Amino acid sequence: MIPQLFPSSDQGCAYVAQLVIDRIVAFKPTEERPFVLGLPTGSSPEGVYRRLVEAHKNGLSFRNVVTFNMDEYCGLAPTNDQSYHYFMYHHxxxxxxxxxxxxHILNGQSDNFELECANYEATIASFGGIDLFLAGVGVEGHIAFNExxxxxxxxxxxxxxxESTIRVNSRFFEDPSQVPRSALSVGVSTVLAAKEVIILAFGFAKAEAVKKTLLDEVSSDCPSTFAREHTNSQLIIDTGSASGLGALAQSLHMHDGSPVFEEMPAVQKVEAK
Incomplete structure (x- = not known):
């Protein structure tokens, strides 16, 4: 996995959006041969979606793109403004x-979650797998809801x-008791089966997760470490999320051409954004 360092999350999102655009254009998708894109939710990819919408206004078509979202809360209706259905349509x-x-988005109101998940995997396979999977990293190093x-x-x-995930996500709900206790989620293997994986992690709140992702032993203790096994993957980080990397950060190329920091900023204990 190649870490890519940017001065800000905005510049990181611009890079990822352009990568998605370039992949779609180069693929030359048709109805019979669509480009298959895996998508996350959360604050990290919002800047990517904003730029993809702008690209569409400037002529990029998604008519022959097929999408699979990573996860959905169990029990929330698609019209609930905290559901990932709502997020994706809104953004x-x-x-x-x-x-x-x-x-394609997992149905958190299904009467049979096991069948819903099996059908999701089968549908992905029917399209020949996912060409490009975008993902985010949680503060504990989870990808999707792979805790x-x-x-x-x-x-x-x-x-x-x-409980840590419920606590972090409670900021989106009026009452912490409203946070669903379970979700449907693609698995680690589902993500790693994609032909290309791009992971986004921005801000000081993700510094520890980024450090674990790049430096810890690959194991289920930190599921994001498994992404290092993928032969075509990138980790998109900014100065905040890179702040726990120490000497490794000094070796990273800053994408805007500016000098790499003489000293990385200290990790700040802040709430996840």
């Missing part, structure tokens, strides 16, 4: 020309959320 799908039939203990071979399934 992206409603603003581009992607056909409804090309959008500590998630194995390398895990696939799409129902997961029960750690």
């Amino acid at each position: 992206f799908f409603s603003h581009v020309d992607i056909p409804e039939k090309n959008i 500590k203990g998630s194995t390398r071979d895990s696939r799409t399934r129902q997961v029960f959320l750690d």
Whole structure:
């Protein structure tokens, strides 16, 4: 996995959006041969979606792009403003020309979660797998809802959320008791089966997770470490999230051409954004 350092999250998002655009254009997708894109939610990719919407306004078509989202809370209706269905339509799908039939998001209100997850994996396989998977990293080093203990071979399934994840996500809800206790999530293996993986991690709140992702032993103790096994993956970070890397940060190339810091800023204990 190649770490890519940017002065700010905004510049990191610009890089990722351009990468997505370049991949779609180079692929020359058709209805019979669509480009398959895996997508995350959360604050990290918002800047990416904003730029993809702008690219669409300037002529980029998503008509032959198929998407698979990473996860969804169990029990939340798609119209709930905290559901990931709502997030994706609000930030992206409603603003581009992607056909409804090309959008795939796990159904957190399914009567049969096991069947829902099995069908999701089968649908991904029916398209020949995912060409490019975008992902974020949680403050504890989880990808999607693959919490500590998630194995390398895990696939799409129902997961029960750690208290730390519930606590972090409670900031989005009026009452912490409203945070769902479980979710449907693609597995580690689902992500790593993609042809290319791009992971975003921005801000001081993600510094410890980035440090673990790049420097810890690859294990289920920090599921994001498994991304290092992928032969075509990048970790997109900014100066805040890189602040715990110490000497390693000094060796990273700053994408705007500015000098690498003589001294990285100290890790700040702040709430996740």
